Structure formats: structure tokens, C-alpha cells
Amino acid sequence: MxxxxxxxxxxxxxxxxxxxxxxxxxxxxxxxxxxxxxxxxxxxxxxxxxxxxxxxxxxxxxxxxxxxxxxxxxxxxxxxxxxxxxxxxxxxxxxxxxxxxxxxxxxxxxxxxxxxxxxxxxxxxxxxxxxxxxxxxxxxxxESDALLTLHQRLTPRERQVMGLVVSGLLNKQIAAQLGTSEITIKVHRRQVMTKMQAASLPDLVRMAERLAVILRPAAAA
The missing domain is CATH 3.40.50.2300 (Response regulator)
Known part of the structure; x- marks a missing residue:
């Protein structure tokens, strides 16, 4: 500490x-x-x-x-x-x-x-x-403030992709759901990992779980 x-x-x-x-x-x-x-x-x-x-x-x-x-x-x-x-x-x-x-x-x-x-x-x-x-x-x-700052750097589409990635969907499944190409999803996914400074998918999942807790009060309000 x-x-x-x-x-x-x-x-x-x-x-x-x-x-x-x-x-x-x-x-x-x-x-x-x-x-x-x-x-x-x-x-x-x-x-x-x-x-x-x-x-x-x-x-x-x-x-x-x-x-x-x-x-x-x-x-x-x-x-x-x-x-x-x-x-x-x-x-x-x-x-x-x-x-x-x-x-x-x-x-x-x-x-x-x-x-x-x-x-x-x-x-x-x-x-x-x-x-x-x-x-x-x-x-x-x-830590929460730093994580929020990283998340705010994502574009709306990158946030969509992040949500679908951490839910366990494959790139081709995300592409089909968002109506775009798998190559485009790969680019978005790489951008998400870079902007969130996530070292791995499990790391990104932990960040998403923490963000859900942080953003819940704001959503409730």
C-alpha cells in the first residue's frame, strides 16, 4: 500500500x-x-x-x-x-x-x-x-480510477467488442453478431488489449469484472 x-x-x-x-x-x-x-x-x-x-x-x-x-x-x-x-x-x-x-x-x-x-x-x-x-x-x-481512464479511451465499437470478447465469443461469432468482418474484429480486439493494457484474455476478463462493479452505481443512478 x-x-x-x-x-x-x-x-x-x-x-x-x-x-x-x-x-x-x-x-x-x-x-x-x-x-x-x-x-x-x-x-x-x-x-x-x-x-x-x-x-x-x-x-x-x-x-x-x-x-x-x-x-x-x-x-x-x-x-x-x-x-x-x-x-x-x-x-x-x-x-x-x-x-x-x-x-x-x-x-x-x-x-x-x-x-x-x-x-x-x-x-x-x-x-x-x-x-x-x-x-x-x-x-x-x-486502481478503479486508473481502470476507468483506460476504459474511457475505448471507442463505442471497441467497448462492444470488449464485452463480447470477455463473454467468451470467438472472433467470427463477434463479427457475425456485429455485422462486420472477422479481420475488423481482430483489429478491434488488438486495440482493446493495447488500450486497456491487458497482458492476456484472463487479465481483460478481470478488468471487465471490476468495471462492472465500478459502473454499477452510476448505471443505477
Whole structure:
């Protein structure tokens, strides 16, 4: 990964950021001091609105989020985060927690659910796991963006040919279906392999499967 994190729970990537969202100033101050003591960048917010106005971070990041804010719940903030292009990992903090609350948070993508009081070690471990998760998500997004860029270089006919090739059809079958010559299909097929930077047919099939996943939300919208 581009942003590897060491095994120690108190050493973090230099460009990592933790966002603290809690309406109690004493909690924000204590958590900020803890994070700075391990050389971890952090930003603290008293309200969900303040946090949601921040720009997307360049490096790995996560959110330490109080479940009970003045004008919103942690779930409200988590829902807003999940609607963004990059949904940062969430660590929930709460004075009390129920099993249904924990299950709901985890199903929505939270990486940890800590009930107060918790130890510094527990929080730092949760942050490290969340940052690892965000690193993996960032790498996957970069790969997806690169793949989309390659796919957009294809002409409409080349995309048709690619779809039929990965479905298992032979060149002569594709030519018959598209009403053109087998030689023309061979040219299109070669162009597809070159533009997609595919080393082999199985490689192209894997790309097509990944593209189907990436493009599905856009098609649904």
C-alpha cells in the first residue's frame, strides 16, 4: 500500500489525519492531546456541520465520532459520510451502547464502537485499524480510477467488442453478431488489449469484472 502503517499502535503515517467530532470541549481537548502525543495529525470539531464542511483529506484519515451530538446523532453523520465519494472509516464513542446500536453502526461501516471509559491503547488500536482500512480503500479507488481512464479511451465499437470478447465469443461469432468482418474484429480486439493494457484474455476478463462493479452505481443512478 502507498501509506503503510507500522505495527506499533502508537506510530502512524506522517500524512495521516484523525478528525474528532464531539460537542464536549474537554473531550476534544483530551483526545487532541493524546493524538498529538503520538505525532498524529488531528482536527477537532464541535458540531457535525463544521466537520462536514471540510475538504477531503489527501492522506489516510478516519473519524472519531461521538454518538450523541447536540443537533445530530452519530448515525446522521455516518449517513452523510457514506454518501461522499470517499467514505472515511468511523470510530464511534458513546457513554452507553446497546447491542442493536453496535450492530447498526458496524453494518453501516463503522470500524469500532468504543464505550466510555476506554483506554488510550484501545482508542489508538482502533485508529490504527481504521487508518489501515482507509489506506486500502484509497489504493482501491486509485486502481478503479486508473481502470476507468483506460476504459474511457475505448471507442463505442471497441467497448462492444470488449464485452463480447470477455463473454467468451470467438472472433467470427463477434463479427457475425456485429455485422462486420472477422479481420475488423481482430483489429478491434488488438486495440482493446493495447488500450486497456491487458497482458492476456484472463487479465481483460478481470478488468471487465471490476468495471462492472465500478459502473454499477452510476448505471443505477
Amino acid at each position: 502507498r501509506h503503510p502503517l507500522p505495527a506499533s499502535p502508537t506510530v502512524f503515517a506522517a500524512d495521516a489525519t484523525v478528525y474528532i467530532v464531539d460537542d464536549e470541549s474537554s473531550v476534544r481537548s483530551a483526545l487532541s492531546s493524546l493524538l498529538r502525543s503520538v505525532s498524529l495529525g488531528c482536527e477537532a470539531f464541535a458540531t457535525a456541520e463544521e466537520f462536514l464542511r471540510t475538504a477531503e483529506p489527501a492522506g489516510p484519515a478516519c473519524i472519531v465520532l461521538d454518538m450523541h451530538l447536540l443537533n445530530a446523532t452519530g448515525f446522521d453523520v455516518q449517513t452523510a459520510i457514506c454518501q461522499r465519494r470517499r467514505a472515511l472509516p468511523v470510530i464511534f464513542l458513546t457513554g452507553y451502547g446497546t447491542i442493536p446500536m453496535t450492530v447498526r453502526a458496524m453494518k453501516a461501516g463503522a470500524t469500532a464502537f468504543l464505550t466510555k471509559p476506554f483506554t488510550d491503547h484501545e482508542l489508538l488500536d482502533a485508529i490504527q485499524s481504521a487508518l489501515h482500512a482507509d489506506c486500502a480503500a484509497m489504493d482501491l479507488q486509485r
